[in-house]
Amino acid sequence: MTKRLPQLADKHDCTGCMACVGACRVGALTMQMRVDGHGYPSLDAKKCVNCLSCENVCQSIKRFKGCNDLNLSKPYAVWANDDQLRFYSTSGGFAAAVSKSVVEKGDGVVGVSFDGRKASHIFVENVDDIKQLQGSKYVWSDASAAYQIISDNLFKRRVLFIGTGCQVAGVLSCFTNHPNRERLYTIDLICGGVPSDLLMEIYRKEHPEIEAISSFRTKRIYEMKGIIDGEEIVLPKKSLPLMGFCAEQTMRYICYDCPFSFAHRHSDITIGDLWGESAPVEQREKGVSLVIAHTKKGRQLIQEADVTIRTLEWRDILASNKRLVYGHTPMTCLRKNLVYNYIRKDATAFARLYGFTSSPKHIGGFIMRVWYYLRRKVEEKKSRIAISKLLSKSANK
Ligand SMILES: Cc1cc2nc3c(=O)[nH]c(=O)nc-3n(C[C@H](O)[C@H](O)[C@H](O)COP(=O)(O)OP(=O)(O)OC[C@H]3O[C@@H](n4cnc5c(N)ncnc54)[C@H](O)[C@@H]3O)c2cc1C
Numbered sequence: 001m002t003k004r005l006p007q008l009a010d011k012h013d014c015t016g017c018m019a020c021v022g023a024c025r026v027g028a029l030t031m032q033m034r035v036d037g038h039g040y041p042s043l044d045a046k047k048c049v050n051c052l053s054c055e056n057v058c059q060s061i062k063r064f065k066g067c068n069d070l071n072l073s074k075p076y077a078v079w080a081n082d083d084q085l086r087f088y089s090t091s092g093g094f095a096a097a098v099s100k101s102v103v104e105k106g107d108g109v110v111g112v113s114f115d116g117r118k119a120s121h122i123f124v125e126n127v128d129d130i131k132q133l134q135g136s137k138y139v140w141s142d143a144s145a146a147y148q149i150i151s152d153n154l155f156k157r158r159v160l161f162i163g164t165g166c167q168v169a170g171v172l173s174c175f176t177n178h179p180n181r182e183r184l185y186t187i188d189l190i191c192g193g194v195p196s197d198l199l200m201e202i203y204r205k206e207h208p209e210i211e212a213i214s215s216f217r218t219k220r221i222y223e224m225k226g227i228i229d230g231e232e233i234v235l236p237k238k239s240l241p242l243m244g245f246c247a248e249q250t251m252r253y254i255c256y257d258c259p260f261s262f263a264h265r266h267s268d269i270t271i272g273d274l275w276g277e278s279a280p281v282e283q284r285e286k287g288v289s290l291v292i293a294h295t296k297k298g299r300q301l302i303q304e305a306d307v308t309i310r311t312l313e314w315r316d317i318l319a320s321n322k323r324l325v326y327g328h329t330p331m332t333c334l335r336k337n338l339v340y341n342y343i344r345k346d347a348t349a350f351a352r353l354y355g356f357t358s359s360p361k362h363i364g365g366f367i368m369r370v371w372y373y374l375r376r377k378v379e380e381k382k383s384r385i386a387i388s389k390l391l392s393k394s395a396n397k
Pocket residue numbers: 088089090091092093094095096110111112113119133134135136137138139140141162163164189190191192193194271272273274289290321323
């Protein structure tokens with residue numbers, strides 16, 4: 001039989017989960033940042049032994065998409081009882097409370113840390129290190145190192161992996177047949193998509209005085225904090241990384257039609273922000289996590305953590321958290337022209353286009369902005385219809 005090179009997902013389908021890199025036993029695949037500011041696997045054909053393990057895990061990710069049967073999973077409002085943990089988290093501090101209970105039992109957590117410039121998955125086995133994982137980093141995280149860490153640890157203890165839906169699918173795809181698969185626990189986030197690193201790169205070039213970005217948001221407001229002269233300060237509201245994240249025009253192609261936005265997922269738990277009226281009034285100020293348990297292992301993790309739990313109804317949460325089940329985001333031609341605009345435009349013009357701050361004076365960018373808002377309205381209407389169909393289908397069961 002003729003040997004062939006593996007066929008991995010192309011740039012339109014690649015989620016950046018890096019399962020292929022994790023599956024490669026000869027180091028022929030590595031993560032490389034491409035010119036559009038997203039990480040993709042890169043193959044060294046000379047090292048490749050044509051075993052196709054990478055291709056197999058890449059293909060099998062599709063098996064972990066989930067479904068929208070609302071009777072299979074259960075949503076809860078949750079907050080950490082430890083106020084300190086809760087304070088430094090994005091919403092109710094559920095992820096930190098679960099991580100704490102896991103490491104206290106001698107097990108390990110693989111989650112996302114941000115070094116001030118880049119995000120990556122790291123391994124945590126001490127309570128003191130959990131703070132590195134706290135808080136949402138609104139950038140893509142490189143999970144390529146996570147696979148070896150999980151593989152090394154599953155032989156001796158439980159490992160909890162926390163990441164986006166596609167990253168969890170990558171991990172499940174890699175470890176489904178592992179002899180200690182039962183020790184692997186996974187939590188995925190409700191995720192609206194990851195923006196390009198170009199946003200951060202341009203912003204950092206424009207602001208060399210910022211030594212590091214220390215935070216992306218508080219409980220209620222999207223505002224970045226940075227370190228300048230050794231001191232943490234709130235950065236101006238219209239910072240490109242956050243404006244660009246909210247404008248959604250630099251995301252990975254696959255994020256515009258996320259294949260992992262389902263009510264029932266293959267992870268053990270899904271977490272997000274509990275927005276709207278369903279969070280208890282007296283708890284809103286401190287933040288409340290939306291926690292959806294999909295499996296027995298997920299319910300076990302919730303019970304083990306030092307948290308307060310309130311049960312929720314699907315009808316109360318889906319309207320204010322559509323992204324949980326609706327993965328479509330309108331894409332304008334700005335995304336297709338991202339690299340071109342990055343090369344051709346100066347930083348101010350780029351920020352205007354991709355932070356959606358163009359005024360009618362800048363006609364091209366302004367038209368894109370208006371067009372996007374109109375498309376978004378259409379998508380919102382479609383998501384409302386999809387959600388009400390889902391709710392009535394589950395009520396009739
Ligand atoms: C890119 C992105 C988009 C999101 N979009 C939504 C949304 O549309 N709706 C919604 O309800 N919630 C969204 N979230 C999740 C939300 O911001 C909170 O993470 C969630 O509410 C959990 O809060 P927490 O207080 O329990 O834990 P947190 O302190 O926020 O920590 C949660 C965990 O998230 C992981 N994490 C942080 N950044 C990343 C990253 N870049 N990639 C992968 N994992 C990461 C960390 O490992 C940490 O353990 C998003 C998060 C990210 C990173």
